[in-house]
Amino acid sequence: MIALPVGMAVRTSFTDRRSSSRVVAVPRRYRSAAVVPVAVVFAVLCAALSAAAANKCAPKSCNAIDPNKLNVHLIAHTHDDVGWLKTVDQYYYGSNKAHAPFGVQYILDSVVSELLKNKIRKFVFVETAFLWRWWEEQDDWNRDNLKKLIDEGRLQLLHGGWVMSDEAVPHYSTLIDQMTLGLKFLNDTFGECARPRVAWQIDPFGHSSEVAAEFAQMGFDGLVLGRIDYEDIALRKSQKTMEMVWRPDVNKGQDGELFTSVLYNLYVAPEGFCFDAFCNDDPILDNPKLHGYNVDAKVENFANHALRYASTFKTNNIMMTMGGDFSYSVASSWFRNMDKLIKHVNKLKPELNVLYSTPECYLSALQQNSENVTWPLKDTDDFFPYAHDEHSYWTGYFTSRSNLKYMICKANNLLQAVKQIGSTLGERLAENVRALAIAVAQSQHHDSITGTEKQHVSDDYAQYLDEGITGTQQVLTAAYRKWLGNDFPEQTYCKLLNISECDVSENSAKFVITLYNPLSHAVTTPVRIPVKYADYKVTGPNGSNVQYELVFLPEQIFRLGGRSSNATHELLFIASEVSPMGLVNYHVERLNELEPPARPTPHNSTDEVIIDNGKLKVGFNGTSGLVQWIEKNGTRLPLQQNFFYYEAMKGYNFNADNRASGAYIFRPTENRPTAISEKINLTIYRGKNVHEVHQSFSSWLSQVVRIYDQQESVEFEWLVGPIPIVEWVGKEVITKYTTKISSNGTFYTDSNGRRWMKRKLNQRSSWNLTLTEPIASNYYPITSSIAIRDSVNQATVVTDRPQGGTSIEDGTLELMLHRRLLYDDSQGVSEPLDENQYGEGMVTRGKHILHFTVLDVAAQAHRLSALHTVMQPVVTLASTHVGGAEWASKFRATYNLLNVSLPLNVHILTLEHWRKNEILLRVEHIFEKDEDRFLSLPETVHVKELFLHMNVTGYKELTLSANLAKKDLDRYQWNHDGSKPQSVAAEETPVDDLLRPMAIKTYLLTVNSPNVV
Known part of the structure; x- marks a missing residue:
């Protein structure tokens, strides 16, 4: 968010026409870099107009460029955050003016009105979440006007996602979903003319x-x-590499390449040319009869800006953004001044051609001379971390608001399952699914899941998620009744299992636990449900008794503020081989109330503590209480794990040296963290299915280290907070895993939960890093996993939510868990990140799963573990008065959607109701090329044979965002200075598709089945 220069909150150090001629844009499939004769152009235009008429879509237009001049493409835009200083609805309506005076409904009203006055004016709009709200409230006249502007390309929709998402911490499934949700609305409402061609x-x-x-x-x-x-953009400006071809996916070759342009001035207007009603810049005074005439000075200033911009780009076309945060509430102030600017600059500066434009028109202009330009290639690396000056690394937000990040992850987990389940219900309760989809989509905004919003806005995101979660319980109940029996009880999704609280299990003498597995392969998983201490009987799906145990809750759970549970234990059993995309029921009956036994006594010896599950051993130092080794297959490897904190930098942000650590920025005062405790109290629990060591590090930090029976990973469940405040100093709490792996300054982080990114300590691939912040500059976003390796072993930590992570020292993995800060970092939010709840600092509870493996099996371990963590079985509970035997006779105990067993490297990413008799399906290959000897091989998927509950009569492949048939895709091609790998698309079989490493195939299925309403 860049605020306007009127003393409002800012988050950057930056400050803040069209010619009268007009030509019809030539459709991309007919464009050529060569000069085209007039007759040919006329013929092509006639064909284009005929095709457009057939498609009921008027031809889009781009204002004329001049090949002999510097073409300055004015991009009239507004950047409208879907929540930040105000909630999404407050921003839409313009309420809560104390935090910001803007209202997006008025922006759209004003822009539409001004565009209708002059056909050469253009405007671009991005956030579908706001456009949807506006559209719902309009009458037919306003709707027709908007459609007309979109059809003619005068109001161009960019990006098209529900929100402009963050890119660091969202999971790739949520990113795809939020783009699909927004683009489906645009396509269903406005048709092909609204399809965005440029991501913004x-x-x-x-x-x-x-x-x-x-x-x-x-x-x-x-x-x-x-x-x-800031160092990257300075170098690119000096080398004219502000535009490039980015090849982010080596698995896709040229098909994965994307032309990428970096804006010169972030996204605000050049200094002196902000014409918004909230700006302080002077308008253009062009009547020489009146006092204050300033045309000559304005034109000269603008020309200087244009030439400075142009000196950093390769062609005679540049984009100049004319807008900013929530601009165009009074659109006439912008358009009237831009009309004048275009008129006077083009008259007084013959070397310039200033025009109203759009990013799509800009790319079209570049394509007209594409054969004469070779662009630099950016190969596979990314743009993390971001810093805007030498002491302002935006790496704190990777962890900020840990609990909101977790809630978003769990809501997405539920959403994916409910979409699968809802595919059997058709239109019935589709709005309930949509409500959760919208809540999850808007939480991907770059000031939501990032944790960089005001506290009341964070609370509003959480409320929307909670409402969405609540509504999906009706979907689960309806589907389960359809599958298992009309009298199947109403389902409850226990939202507070993270603090071991669930009303159904604590207060029902009989209840049923239902697990739905959203994965495409069977899983064996532990089930933990909070209960009172008693005798229980657990009956499995085949009517047999299931072995269970009661595990003591950690002592610190009972001290959590706001926890109203009377549960003292968790009932634990192992759900074995839950079918892929299948359901299973377990009946639980409380037989006898018992007095709770005395809690386990702390370990009071200096003897070494060992837990052993038959496949894995973990050793704890008897004196310090810390983990000190792990043993697999008879090989003992050193491993230490402990908690530390960085003291957060204080500051009032007068300059870079005075920068404070805040919601966005991570800036520790020292380069070495402080250990929270060197002497940890231990309590040991050894059970039938699980072995646990409860560690107490301090009054505000504890952990459970556990290994489940026959599993080869270690679970670290930490509880942090309230972080104490001493002498007005904030703390940033981390955990560190220390091994003997010779990592040589190299570590690996996931990219949005999908492909691995190789990181080198103190290095950037595109420039020589100036090391001013040795810790913060080496932090990277971790959506699901981080790893180090040598020639023999790999250590991988899988997270249950996004976090910042690094490997500062060889052999270590470091993850930031929680932050409590007392100063704002002056990037716009204007609040310190000091979350409070129940009268004290926020407490967060989460898990890490550690895999210590040899390299040959490391990929399989981490890929499947990360997938299982993101897509856990959805657990719901229901009270019942029916006993176990009667239950088994009355209801089916299992149900499956999947007809075939898919290989471990294939996952059904999306299965959801699309329209009547249509289902959207995405199938993905979850391994990278050459990552695993066998699981990186291509797989063939027979789409028609996948499902039991639907009869697939036909299908077609779509683009990833599901808004265009794959066969109709026609993208620009760009020359670059890198190698030209062969496109893999031509090699793929069109039917019963071959799924290559990292591929995601999107299909629209036509179904004809009594099971789909």
């Missing part, structure tokens, strides 16, 4: 290779960026 990511705080790869697969011609590192 001008405010996220760094840019991901996975996101770029997705945009390429969605069919975008180009990507426009705003924020890249």
